[in-house]
Amino acid sequence: MSVRPRKRRSSEEARREILQAAEARLREHGLAGLNVVAVAGDCGMSHATVIHHFGNTAGMRQALVAHMTERLLRDIIAALQREPAPEPTAMLRQLFDALSRGGHARLLAWLSIGDEALSEDLEPPEHLRVLFAELVPVLAARLPGHGDREAAAKRLIFLIATAAIGYGIAGARLPRMISMDEAEAAAFPEWLGRQIDQLMA
């Protein structure tokens, strides 16, 4: 009876491999494909190993949410503090890209309709709030000088964020609904950036 050799990884390595496979399955097979047997199969390990590392299936999923959330926040932070001398509108554009790409919108969609066990409210880290707190006055200084400019800046950020999330989720289906050119739809982010410029002028 030939027993195939075990592949031993460090605990950290195993967790990383598992989460990577889990994310790929979520991307390609949807929520239904996110079970320990399938994920373990993709990693070439037994499902018992997955449970060993994450306690149970819910633990694996929560770890995946935490992992994806961490990268989402890191991407947002990177977009907000990119050097050199960030132009506010460029930062908004990068914020849009960071939110709409890389499956981040899908993560938020998952948190919106997935198992309730997942959405144990993950508070945004203080670090991120500080970054937004820094962006707001910079943006506000560029706005026309009537009314509450800080509130106006926040609304602009809010617009960028919602549009990016909607774009990440439905951006592929929408064009056909309104007979819009694919290329035109792909150019939407850039166009939105110009509109923001116009609104700030």
Add this chain to the structure above:
Amino acid sequence: MSVRPRKRRSSEEARREILQAAEARLREHGLAGLNVVAVAGDCGMSHATVIHHFGNTAGMRQALVAHMTERLLRDIIAALQREPAPEPTAMLRQLFDALSRGGHARLLAWLSIGDEALSEDLEPPEHLRVLFAELVPVLAARLPGHGDREAAAKRLIFLIATAAIGYGIAGARLPRMISMDEAEAAAFPEWLGRQIDQLMA
């Protein structure tokens, strides 16, 4: 042995009851709560009855998607053809409301990450495309006269749609991220309407 009396409904009635319960479960328990046993329990019937009416679980889910999609499209259509004499910007505002309310954004999120079996591409009905085709020139006529105004109108619709979907999905979480007032966030749709007015001026 007392056998509790059976409640007999018409086929149509049963389907409606089941889909109603299924939608409630999706709203309250997420995707995990969407199985035939639980749905049947909420309806006070056996799960075999549910399967009898929809063939299998996937049939029930597809019927639910179809049902929710139908209502979504009906809401959009109602928003686009509301009388009297629809102002283009008012129509855009109503389009925003129609998309962001009533769990429609959640439906799209579900289609985005749910079982792949669900998203067997439901083509938008010709009726809706016609309505958009009517809206576009009306909107285009209001736009400043340089460049391709039809394309510009479509981009505006696209912006409204993406923002509405993002608002429906993440509108509850976003404000805390950027330290935004709840009331301020609730006023976002109205503000967006004014911005659209400004972009069209």
Add this chain to the structure above:
DNA sequence: AGCGGTATCAACAATGATGTCAATAGTGGC
């Protein structure tokens, strides 16, 4: 080399969800 720690595995038990089936019980039409 020897050894303790632990990552890994196969096998098992338990649970839950799915789908089938034959029997039953309302309902409308005659």
Add this chain to the structure above:
DNA sequence: GCCACTATTGACATCATTGTTGATACCGCT
């Protein structure tokens, strides 16, 4: 009232997934 139709049901078989357990193999450390 009778009958055909079908919505409804409990019981069952099946399958997928989860989680446990005891044994094992790999690795770092002394």
